[in-house]
Amino acid sequence: MSVDYARFFAALCGGGVEFILVGGTAANVHGSARLTQDVDIVYRRSRENVARLVAALGPFDPYLRGAPPGLPFRWDAETISRGLNFTLQTKLGPVDTLGEITGGGGYDALLAHTLEIGAFGQRIRCLDLRKLIEVKRAAGRPKDLEAVAELEALLDESGG
Amino acid sequence: MASQCYPDGVERDPVIEEYKKHVDRTLLRENLKLTVEQRLRNLMELQKLSEELRRAGRKVR
Numbered sequence: 001m002s003v004d005y006a007r008f009f010a011a012l013c014g015g016g017v018e019f020i021l022v023g024g025t026a027a028n029v030h031g032s033a034r035l036t037q038d039v040d041i042v043y044r045r046s047r048e049n050v051a052r053l054v055a056a057l058g059p060f061d062p063y064l065r066g067a068p069p070g071l072p073f074r075w076d077a078e079t080i081s082r083g084l085n086f087t088l089q090t091k092l093g094p095v096d097t098l099g100e101i102t103g104g105g106g107y108d109a110l111l112a113h114t115l116e117i118g119a120f121g122q123r124i125r126c127l128d129l130r131k132l133i134e135v136k137r138a139a140g141r142p143k144d145l146e147a148v149a150e151l152e153a154l155l156d157e158s159g160g
Numbered sequence: 161m162a163s164q165c166y167p168d169g170v171e172r173d174p175v176i177e178e179y180k181k182h183v184d185r186t187l188l189r190e191n192l193k194l195t196v197e198q199r200l201r202n203l204m205e206l207q208k209l210s211e212e213l214r215r216a217g218r219k220v221r
Contacts, residue, residue, distance in 0.1 A: 002207030005200045028203045029196050033187040035206050093207075119197040137173070149179030150188070152172075157188055 003039045003093035006120040011092070013122040015056030018044040020110050021117075021126040022101060022135070027147065029117060030129045031154050034147060038087075038094035044107035045099050050080045053097065060091040103138020104131065129155055 003025070012019055021029065024036025043053050054077050062075045065087045073079070080086070084099035100106045104113075104127075113131035117124050127135070133151045136144045191199055 002204050028199050031188050031191040117196045145179050149176050150183050153180050153183040154188055
């Protein structure tokens, strides 16, 4: 299933959710030509923001991606507060809601390394290219080597 | 191999440098001409195409 970015951003921004776009979609924002199948966000872990996140995504039936149907999973503030990172399937497509990312930490630590972008009538915080490279390197996954190479090439192309 | 850095201090990794030789920069340059929204719309189209291809592959099997 593809991601409906327009409705996804409208839901989060309209609901006042504090989040940062990271991962493959952030790479695409910076010009990457690689295909990513989901959207990754880092959300602020405050009680108020968790409540906003729950309310914003609730109408789109979030459920644990790849999990068998019928598990006692409840998309509510208690579940989010007790956990950290959730890989979800929603009516808007696959969504990863992350409390922290390797090499970058949480929302507050990442905020200084973001830029505001405009798309689909929304203003969205996106991880900047240098930090994106740093966290991809920190993840240390073999599959990220090509992604890091492409991001560094983008850094070259945009004047380093 | 001696490590090198970008002017802003981003360290160059020799393994990554090797991978970079194979990056198709023509695609990147085309993407950089687009707005952010156009890049995301292209990504959505790619996701739909990928989904269609997977669906077709499942039918063949």
